Amino acid sequence: MPHTLSSPTDLAGAADAPALLSAPLARHAVAVDVVLFTIHEGALKALLVKRQQPPFLGAWCLPGGFVRPEESVDAAALRELQEETHITRIYLEQLYTFGNLDRDPRGRVISVSYYAVVDWAQLRDAIRPPSTQDGQAAPGRWCAVTRLPELAFDHRQIVSLALERLRNKVNYTSVGFQLLPKKFTLSELQQAYEVILGTALDKRNFRKKMLQLGILRSTHEHRLEGRRRPARLYSFTQARVIKLQEKGIIVPF
Amino acid sequence: MPHTLSSPTDLAGAADAPALLSAPLARHAVAVDVVLFTIHEGALKALLVKRQQPPFLGAWCLPGGFVRPEESVDAAALRELQEETHITRIYLEQLYTFGNLDRDPRGRVISVSYYAVVDWAQLRDAIRPPSTQDGQAAPGRWCAVTRLPELAFDHRQIVSLALERLRNKVNYTSVGFQLLPKKFTLSELQQAYEVILGTALDKRNFRKKMLQLGILRSTHEHRLEGRRRPARLYSFTQARVIKLQEKGIIVPF
DNA sequence: ACAAAAGTGTTGAGAGTACACCCATGC
């Protein structure tokens, strides 16, 4: 019995250049869903929106939508994100593709999920973020990842996966800095890590580690807040991160 | 300006149960591509197939094909793999989804890529593996990852990503054991790791580390090969791996 | 002076790395 490809990597018909794909080829509805993280009020929060149509009318779910004919999948995710936040520069990374037959009661929808992280201050500066409307009544709501409501479809699973990924990546990449403004204090940085990881960290060990990594540039500015000792502001410098990644250095706390 | 979802996570029309998705919704061709790794002749190899249709007629590419209407994306990947190898149990993991508009000259094809790893001995035992045919003439060919030919589409990139993932995961999961038979010697295990990572490892450190992890069960059998001292055979025990993963323990060599 | 957060070093334990020789077997 000779080896054959019963479903070869090719289309059934001809091969004219950007021609349409021919008949017996199945086509699928493809959606993107985005978990947008931010830090606010000392908690790691994700953006949820209220469904305006059935199924799951009125239920909370992740922002997302269908991929359009003339946009890449990444572009679709970015578009959905910008529709929600009006932010142009945002850290966005693909998570996983969910392709089960039964994940949408209307029929098969393949979902490419993403996660994104953004500094809360940027959301406030962007025009009309969903959260500044009126909380529950508005279609968008920021929700602490530790206390999520019921979510439509398999969106709970997507959030879990995103959280797991974020918690891993914060240890050996610079995603964590995306959640902070350009200039920040070491205490703010530590709080961000604590909130993401869900654990307390030792102050001295954290500062020692961060400073020795050489990815922070100390400014000579300070943050004065109330009746306390002013804290030095640092900024993040990407330069050395690349070298660390090349060497495969992992940065646990 | 109120917050609106201009492309909501919903279909344009009604919401009858497993009904078809309605009209203005774009549908897309979705393919799966699989990087199948094995170890043979002291090298890490990937399975390539020769394209039988244009575009890229005659070029090498990854095994893969389109997702059918009534199968999940994972099932499509598994099906493609089984068509090539006739193996039923195989480690398969999703890699990444490529959704650029221009990755296929015929039009937009979204590709969900996977990687898989399998013990070479299983391939030989399975009926009619592509490699036992007659090498170049057969549509399937095992190719060392260090010396890949030109590949069609963006399949070179997919292989690179798969290799990167495998090299990472081998350090903190048990994927590596999927490349070996049930019983193996420590030298065989070390060779597998060396071939995957592309680096030499110290024998004493490797053995010490492996044994102290507690994921190997020493059998009392030995492998006699030629005129040498027989080597003790070990088998892999999953039990402790789960505990290690729970604690987030990473296992570098 | 005091409240509140900023800032700062040392020590012990465990893991990683480097390194060289004897052992058991078949021929």
Next chain:
DNA sequence: GCATGGGTGTACTCTCAACACTTTTGT
């Protein structure tokens, strides 16, 4: 007896984790 891979232990270094007090400011 010899060629071949199998099998073993130690010393050094480095990183992680635990741990408490002084400093600076506003009130």
